[in-house]
Amino acid sequence: MKQTVLFCTGCSGSGKSFFINNYLPTGLFYNLKSATTRKIRPGEQDGKNYYFQDEDYFSNNSFVTYLWVNEFVWEPGQPKWLYGVPEFEVLNNLGKNFVYDVIEPKYARQMIDWFKSKNFHKSYNFRTIYFLPPDNNWSIVQSRKNMPNDVRVRENNTCLPKDFLNAGLQINFWTKCSAQETIIPIQLKRFINNVARNNR
Numbered sequence: 001m002k003q004t005v006l007f008c009t010g011c012s013g014s015g016k017s018f019f020i021n022n023y024l025p026t027g028l029f030y031n032l033k034s035a036t037t038r039k040i041r042p043g044e045q046d047g048k049n050y051y052f053q054d055e056d057y058f059s060n061n062s063f064v065t066y067l068w069v070n071e072f073v074w075e076p077g078q079p080k081w082l083y084g085v086p087e088f089e090v091l092n093n094l095g096k097n098f099v100y101d102v103i104e105p106k107y108a109r110q111m112i113d114w115f116k117s118k119n120f121h122k123s124y125n126f127r128t129i130y131f132l133p134p135d136n137n138w139s140i141v142q143s144r145k146n147m148p149n150d151v152r153v154r155e156n157n158t159c160l161p162k163d164f165l166n167a168g169l170q171i172n173f174w175t176k177c178s179a180q181e182t183i184i185p186i187q188l189k190r191f192i193n194n195v196a197r198n199n200r
Contacts, residue, residue, distance in 0.1 A: 004029075004126075005127070006128075007108040015182075020099055026102060028192075029102070030097065035058070036052060036082065036083045037053060037083075040052050063087060064196075095123075103157050126200060129173045130161075160195070163170055
């Protein structure tokens with residue numbers, strides 16, 4: 001029986017984490033954690049939300065996905081905003097269903113290609129959810145107002161239908177998810193129920 005890799009793709013503030021924490025049955029999917037060079041935020045825990053590391057860590061370890069999100073505005077002397085799922089994070093949890101929270105579809109493609117390179121793809125199905133953009137991202141802007149170039153970086157790291165085409169990915173499901181408005185299509189509910197039924 002195949003397990004599932006579920007990609008939750010959408011721009012910042014589109015409700016990916018809200019969906020994972022509130023609508024996926026507890027224990028059904030292992031939430032893949034990324035390493036990152038960004039500073040830890042209030043309420044976050046190293047090893048629970050992210051693996052908080054320095055740039056050398058990214059140079060000396062193997063990754064399933066590798067994201068340098070501020071590359072196009074980076075200048076020498078500035079910190080690099082690096083993210084990536086370390087190989088050990090997947091290898092230590094093979095045989096589980098995975099969920100991966102990521103903005104750009106091209107990084108979902110990186111993960112699929114990694115699974116194929118290791119010949120693990122035969123044991124997994126890959127499905128993608130597109131989270132529709134939020135109506136108002138004011139709270140996101142406010143929470144990151146002290147991060148230089150954040151608005152420019154988020155504008156460059158897009159999640160649009162054309163980005164799925166460029167990555168060779170199909171949108172299997174769509175949703176709009178927030179505490180104020182949640183729309184989860186019946187097809188997505190059925191899919192989650194089927195995964196749960198197959199993992200009893």
